[in-house]
Amino acid sequence: MNNQALTPESTAETREIVLAARAAGSRLLPAGRRTWPGAGGWTRDGGTTVSTSRLDAVHHYEPADLTLTAGAGIGLDRLARIVGPNRQWLPFDAPGSSAGTLGAAVASGTSGPLRNRYGATRDNVLGLEVVTGDGRSLRIGGRVVKNVAGYDLVRLFTGSRGSLGIITRVSVRLFPIPEADETLLFAGGPSEAVSMARTVCTSEVPVAAAELVEGEEVGADRAMVLAVRLLGGPREVEESRRRIRAALGTEPWRALDDGGSRRFHAARIGWEEGASLVARLAALPDRIDAAVAAARACATRANGAQGSAAITADVLQGLVRVRAALPDFDPTRLAETLATARREMEALGGSLTLSHAPPQVGARVGWTGSRRETAALTDRIKALFDPDSVLAPRCP
Amino acid sequence: MSAAADSLAHAVKEQEEGLLNCVHCGFCLPACPTYRRLGDEADSPRGRLHLMRAVVEGRLDPGSEAFQTHIGRCLGCRACEPVCPSGVEYGNLLELARHVGGEARRLSLLTRLLLRVFGTEWLARPAMFAGRAARATGIPALVTRLLAGSAPPRGPRLGLAMLAASGPMRGLRAAPAGSGSPRPGAAARATVGLLTGCVQAGLFSRVNEATARVLEANGYQIVPVDAQGCCGALHAHAGDLEAARAMARRNVEAFEAAGVDYLAMNASGCGAAMAEYGSLLSHDPAMRDRAAAIAGRVRDVSELLAACGPLRGSAVRMKATWDAPCHLVHAQRVSSPPQTVLDAVPELEVLPLAGATECCGGAGIYGLTHPHLGGWIGGDKVRSVVESGADILVTGNPGCMMQIGAGLRLAGSGVPVLHLVELLDESYRRAGLYHGESDHGNGSRP
Amino acid sequence: MIPGRLTKELARICGRDAVIVDRDRLLVYESDALTAYRHRPGAVVLPRTTEEVRRTVQAVVRHGLPIVPRGAGTGLSGGAVALNGAVVIGTARMNRILAIDAPNRRAVLQPGVINAELSAAAAVYGLYYAPDPSSQTACTIGGNVAENSGGPHCLKYGVTSRYVTGLTVVLADGSVVKAGGQGREAPGYDLAGLFLGSEGCFGIATEIEVGLLPVPEGVRTLLGIFDRIEDAGRAVSDIISAGLLPAAMEIIDGPTIRAVEDSVFAAGYPTDAEAALVIEFDGLEAGLDHEAERATHFCLRAGAREVRSARDEEERLALWKGRKKAFGAMGRIAPDLLVQDATVPRTTLPAILKGISEIGKRYNLIVANVFHAGDGNLHPNILFDRRDRDELERVEHASKEIMQLCVDAGGTITGEHGVGLDKKHHMPLIYGPDELDTMWGIRRVFDPGAVMNPGKVLPEETEPLHANPGQDPASGELVGAPAPA
């Protein structure tokens, strides 16, 4: 499939490709650098990949405005190198790879733990240029940080996963890199860690992000580690550190300062890499214990003989993820486990969605829970932008 | 001032100037008790101003149902004024609007009757006397208790209950008659003329007496002002500006003649009206400056007390809650002095009152002219008083005392209503500040 | 006027006192806070529940009438104005806070809840609702959702859309749709996000779930006084470039300072200054002084004549006073105001401000500017008197030129007030036919019959031909003289 990828060099070229595909009745799969193919079950077999990897120019960057406009194919790593010297960054830490593209990050629309401090991906996308499935090229939003002119199509495209159009250009809001970046790692047994997480959730300390991770992934000898990230001015961070320690009544197992903290979190972005099953369990933050338990059950079942399954939780958002490699597994039993977990989560008012799964499992369990009431709207939106289904299937 | 100059055209012109200040921002909507309950913008300050502007622009007939209903439904509580970023003088505009509306359509029979009674001394006296007599028989209290129940207070039930509520609070011993002798050694402070008012002189003579005692105890010198009369507030609020102006002139002259430093008010409705005599008589070249000068000396009794300390009395071990009268807090913007006075009562526990600055629905004769809405607003006030957990409700305006007191009784609550000075007076009496007698030791400066 | 049968039907659904049809009474609903546009609605309905809204929508649509949602009517773009005798559905009675879920820092509300009252209710738990439009004591959360409102503190905290986690919406066909909901991942299109800022054209939000934040522990407020507005603009840029993130940065220009100081609201700003810059930091006490010192340094370096700082809440309010009272003060010097709301890249601020003042001079109009400098969101206020026909015309020209100027600098026509009636004719300045076409399309996804708030946001001349024949092109003209009763 790699060798058939089309790599347009301009929006106009992208448009020609779409128009040609539409005329020929063929299918296209929008993609970035394809570091993360097949995510979410929204892609499908067949079709030609259109990669934005060559649309990677920086069109506009005015550091004092803290905004940047670039081609969708620019790698997040390269973007960081461009804005870094001005002590600026784009705090996108959604699961994926740092080699992923800006356009793909917007198209997938997921957010990482920093969402708590900086808002979700969609809060920081200011404008887009897209080529829709019916071959129109649209410029929506703008490059100023506040803009309510017209309906918010930018939000619609953020997270639309290539089902409405191919994103060719993106304007984003940047942030100053905080003077201090620190991560405190608290280790504990499974229930201890969860209870620490809940304490952090309700504390008044302005925590930038908080994640539960498997102890062994970070070399701790306890089952779980709670990673609390503090960002801000040095005094604020120092005070926060003091208060977090007081609130938890314990010393951190380890404290990572600037470089260490950044490296730790950069590594977390790739946590899902190589997994063939990724499930996301969401609940209100005060039910994180139930979500962690349900996730653990899935992980245990998915483990099979290999035992590589793991969980992680973004405790401030109430989001728990399960990852498994699944070299050998029983699809029926796995599907049952996932279905049970989904029922449990839905009973709590939460949800379970699959971002990666073997097709037979995905088909059996369903990638998402049912959201029938919005189905009619969703169909009409899909029809508005991609009436002939040239692009990826509509979002569920 | 000639009646011709005071014509409709003049009032309309005057409104236009004031109305243009309204930028239509809507900041006043949430402050308005009628809008909060009804949710109709025609019952909001901005809506009412818009109706007035429509009249000025010739788009609306002042006799129309809409104008009459919504201008009529305004409590005149002026909660909309402090929140207005543009400083619209709503109270003044309302009076003019009522005036215009009144010209276009006669006031309702009930309103006219009530105004007649309050404004005419020879009529007011017997009416008040009859009221006092009825109260003495205990009949209103009895009827109120029998009637106490679920429905919001309104109509004749409310009238009776109001009368019952105006009696002195049980448990607080009636203070000794006569005025308190000034504390020995207290330097003679300013001279003060007390507005005795029409309602106070009738039903609330004990509040007047307490006012005089506490002021004297704090060193003020009370000067009798015999020629005074009704302040005219009710007439102005109802749009009968001509009558209000006549009363204002009489009072300006009376207090001028007395030559006092301050005019002490224990009825905030009267205080607000007298503080605005300057603008009320602004078209009368002969009176304008004199009225403004007198208006500038108007003080609520709590302000006079707060300005001097005030002297502390003896403990009153009760839980009290303070209801801020609209015409004190919104119209006169007096909010902290009553707290200072409450603080002068040792061991009084002051509990917060939800919606303390919202109108009680009394608004002069509102409860009688708009029984349903007045009852609704009053009912909410009563509920929050009961929920506050206080043993006594303290306020600063006889109208509010009657309205809330009546509501409390009808709701079957035993919480009595006191005027702020009555409470302080009791504390002073216990401290033996008046005749050297003492229950709990001597009063002291904080 | 609406047909008597409909009146009866609505009264059956919502109660007699919830249906207003008297023409005189309806006068008060003829405009929002932008009084340049006046159109009397056909009726006003005040439902209390989602179900009442649903049935009201069905009944009105069945009679072929359009619908306009209305919150507190504090909008500044004519959004809640009812064109063509539309029926207004007001949310004034839908003002209950349904739940405050403190452990999860969220609240569920009816749309008529007033912004500041949510924060007041949440304060008991040490929480507050971050988006703070200057109108927050009066505007409703439903209106905030429809306009995606911002506010002074959105510089640090972001606008409404960042805090709305779920919506229940009644659509034109009478269906009730739920989108989002915290604790649930909403895979698929971000329908809640799309609804935000849709200005009442997609449906009526009847239940809103929002996120709350812990009340910041400390606040530091500074007021820089400048002799040249460009210097104030440079201080803003320098502070941002240095990596400081103030909660708010607001500029009050010379004409505004003088308007405020000449009014009864005098805030003690020097009248010969050309700009006052309010800067606020909040967060943990530790570190605030340090940040305030650094910001003071940048102000002085940029040429501030003095920098005042507030020690307590009283002083803080005093520093803010000139900003908060500006709108009202301007109302006192002119009978009418036209407020613009363009956003420009921050770095272009000095040039744009100069350009705006030149346009004002050219048209002989007073243009006073108070704005969210940190976001580059301008609020030029054009002062006028609608009774002066000639002036009215000049206002229209000047306002258009200001808009063009901002767009040419890479900006947009509205940063927070919305397009509404006022700016719909300026939409082609920033969007081409394809974009406008698409917006018409997305509107039809939610509201195929164009019954929800028609005549807003999109200029009718751009409406694709195939859609909605028979829809009366609604007027978007300034009202020169009082409309006939």
Ligand SMILES: Cc1cc2nc3c(=O)[nH]c(=O)nc-3n(C[C@H](O)[C@H](O)[C@H](O)COP(=O)(O)OP(=O)(O)OC[C@H]3O[C@@H](n4cnc5c(N)ncnc54)[C@H](O)[C@@H]3O)c2cc1C
């Ligand atoms: C002095 C002043 C200062 C202001 N400052 C700011 C500011 O700092 N930032 C800012 O962003 N705005 C500001 N505004 C503008 C205004 O307050 C906001 O736009 C506010 O969100 C409007 O809320 P509202 O309840 O008054 O809505 P309305 O004016 O009643 O309606 C606004 C729009 O929302 C729609 N609508 C209302 N409720 C609903 C609902 N439940 N469902 C669907 N649609 C609905 C209406 O149809 C209309 O299109 C200011 C206004 C004034 C007068």
Ligand code: SF4
């Ligand atoms: S005076 Fe009171 S009732 Fe009347 S409009 Fe103002 S706030 Fe409302």
Ligand code: SF4
């Ligand atoms: S607050 Fe003042 S300016 Fe605003 S609408 Fe009310 S009266 Fe008018």
